[in-house]
Amino acid sequence: MSDPILTAAEMRAAEAAVIAAGTSVDTLMARAGAAVAEAAWRFAGGCPTLILCGPGNNGGDGYVAARRLRARGVSVHVAAWAPPRTDAARAARAAWDGPVVPLEDAPAAPLLIDALFGTGLTRPLDDAIAAPLDRLAAGAALRLAVDLPSGVGSDDGAVLGPVPRFDLTLALGSLKPAHLLQPAAALMGRVAVADIGVPAPGATMHRIARPLLPEPGPADHKYSRGMVAVVPGAMPGAALLAAGAAQRAGAGYVLLADEGAGGADALVRRRWSPDLLTDARIGAIVVGPGLGRDDDARARLEAALAAGRPLVLDADALALLRDRLPLEAPAVLTPHEGEFARLFGDMPGSKIERARAAARRAGAVVLLKGADSVVAAPDSRIGIAPPAPGWLASAGTGDVLAGAIGAMLAGGLPPFEAACAGLWLHGDAARRAGPALIADDLVTHLAAARGACA
Numbered sequence: 001m002s003d004p005i006l007t008a009a010e011m012r013a014a015e016a017a018v019i020a021a022g023t024s025v026d027t028l029m030a031r032a033g034a035a036v037a038e039a040a041w042r043f044a045g046g047c048p049t050l051i052l053c054g055p056g057n058n059g060g061d062g063y064v065a066a067r068r069l070r071a072r073g074v075s076v077h078v079a080a081w082a083p084p085r086t087d088a089a090r091a092a093r094a095a096w097d098g099p100v101v102p103l104e105d106a107p108a109a110p111l112l113i114d115a116l117f118g119t120g121l122t123r124p125l126d127d128a129i130a131a132p133l134d135r136l137a138a139g140a141a142l143r144l145a146v147d148l149p150s151g152v153g154s155d156d157g158a159v160l161g162p163v164p165r166f167d168l169t170l171a172l173g174s175l176k177p178a179h180l181l182q183p184a185a186a187l188m189g190r191v192a193v194a195d196i197g198v199p200a201p202g203a204t205m206h207r208i209a210r211p212l213l214p215e216p217g218p219a220d221h222k223y224s225r226g227m228v229a230v231v232p233g234a235m236p237g238a239a240l241l242a243a244g245a246a247q248r249a250g251a252g253y254v255l256l257a258d259e260g261a262g263g264a265d266a267l268v269r270r271r272w273s274p275d276l277l278t279d280a281r282i283g284a285i286v287v288g289p290g291l292g293r294d295d296d297a298r299a300r301l302e303a304a305l306a307a308g309r310p311l312v313l314d315a316d317a318l319a320l321l322r323d324r325l326p327l328e329a330p331a332v333l334t335p336h337e338g339e340f341a342r343l344f345g346d347m348p349g350s351k352i353e354r355a356r357a358a359a360r361r362a363g364a365v366v367l368l369k370g371a372d373s374v375v376a377a378p379d380s381r382i383g384i385a386p387p388a389p390g391w392l393a394s395a396g397t398g399d400v401l402a403g404a405i406g407a408m409l410a411g412g413l414p415p416f417e418a419a420c421a422g423l424w425l426h427g428d429a430a431r432r433a434g435p436a437l438i439a440d441d442l443v444t445h446l447a448a449a450r451g452a453c454a
């Protein structure tokens with residue numbers, strides 16, 4: 001885990017703590033505006049710039065940036081939608097001695113900096129704001145958003161009306177959920193975080209970073225590296241993918257509880273019996289990929305639940321789990337949106353809030369998959385994955401994820417950390433596999449992804 005993610009309210013509280021400790025809002029705004037100017041300078045090389053300023057502190061950052069850029073010799077125009085309404089923004093406006101034109105009169109420039117609204121946005125943009133923003137974005141060669149593109153919901157990643165695409169978004173102080181949640185995240189271009197001296201010590205949400213995983217040492221043997229048991233069912237290919245992924249993600253011993261053919265020679269295959277799962281050396285059981293939903297599938301799931309070992313529950317297992325929550329064994333559930341809705345019903349709130357509520361109800365870690373996968377623990381911790389390649393949207397990639405998480409659990413990580421680590425490995429393997437990947441390629445590339453975690 002590395003970069004904290006704060007809601008708008010948490011950001012305000014972090015800001016208030018810094019202010020209470022003696023730093024003024026004006027100082028924070030000066031740092032934010034300087035960071036915007038520096039990013040614009042590096043990103044656009046001092047080309048003519050138009051800065052759009054809103055009425056709040058986001059606009060205040062824009063006025064500071066205008067002054068800083070002009071001091072570097074950049075041709076800067078400023079357009080405002082409304083006069084500043086906070087003391088700090090008023091002071092920043094007063095310190096800008098160039099002209100300020102109304103938003104609708106602004107001429108386009110090669111670099112557009114959007115400092116209209118940040119975390120204080122409370123409703124969709126009026127057409128009187130959205131239309132000029134759209135026109136000026138279309139007339140620019142490069143677009144930079146201050147903190148957030150104006151018009152996105154900071155806490156839930158919603159896009160409240162038409163919002164142009166940006167090339168760079170400079171998050172101020174900390175990431176906000178919208179920097180990672182869709183559909184907002186797709187509009188932001190590259191996301192960078194500016195340190196403005198507002199720490200977030202108690203953050204419960206983080207962007208998932210490359211995990212640090214131990215290399216096998218001289219005392220290790222196949223069982224100490226982690227034994228994963230994969231429980232197959234009606235569709236053997238899915239279980240094979242999960243088993244292969246567990247192997248390539250670094251498990252020392254992978255048992256596929258089925259006598260059939262296929263898989264690597266190193267995969268141990270045994271005829272299914274519930275007794276297979278009582279082996280005390282098993283560090284994780286993966287059940288669900290290709291399981292089916294008939295009585296036999298249900299019996300296999302029950303055997304897995306009864307084994308008392310850490311579990312990864314995916315796919316068909318999730319369809320059979322409704323009456324079995326909360327779970328007793330440590331577990332990671334990996335639903336996509338459809339499986340999530342079937343298991344937990346129609347929950348209100350953002351993806352983060354839904355995953356959190358589901359984790360509490362399940363008494364287990366819930367990894368809600370998608371282009372913006374969210375991992376939630378029952379104790380409210382949240383991990384959000386960095387954007388993963390869209391090529392992952394193909395058959396079998398979820399089975400690979402389940403297997404990778406199984407390897408992490410068997411390697412000794414607790415469920416939340418295992419889910420985050422498995423998700424990171426999965427995304428990294430996808431980046432390595434490249435365009436038009438298939439799930440089998442992911443399995444192959446997991447080994448290099450795992451190697452990058454030492």
Ligand SMILES: NC(=O)C1=CN([C@@H]2O[C@H](COP(=O)(O)OP(=O)(O)OC[C@H]3O[C@@H](n4cnc5c(N)ncnc54)[C@H](O)[C@@H]3O)[C@@H](O)[C@H]2O)[C@@H](O)CC1
Pocket residue numbers: 011012014015028029032054055056057058059060061085086116117118119120121122123124125126146147148172173196198
């Ligand atoms: N949190 C921090 O530590 C810091 C925050 N700063 C900046 O301050 C921003 C937050 O400032 P504010 O809380 O003043 O909020 P904003 O500047 O995002 O906007 C709030 C203002 O916009 C109005 N408004 C909201 N939605 C609107 C809509 N759809 N149409 C028209 N008007 C609307 C509100 O009534 C209010 O006047 C951050 O995004 C960041 O850019 C920086 O200045 C410095 C440090």
Ligand SMILES: [K+]
Pocket residue numbers: 058114115116117118145146147148149150
């Ligand atoms: K903005």
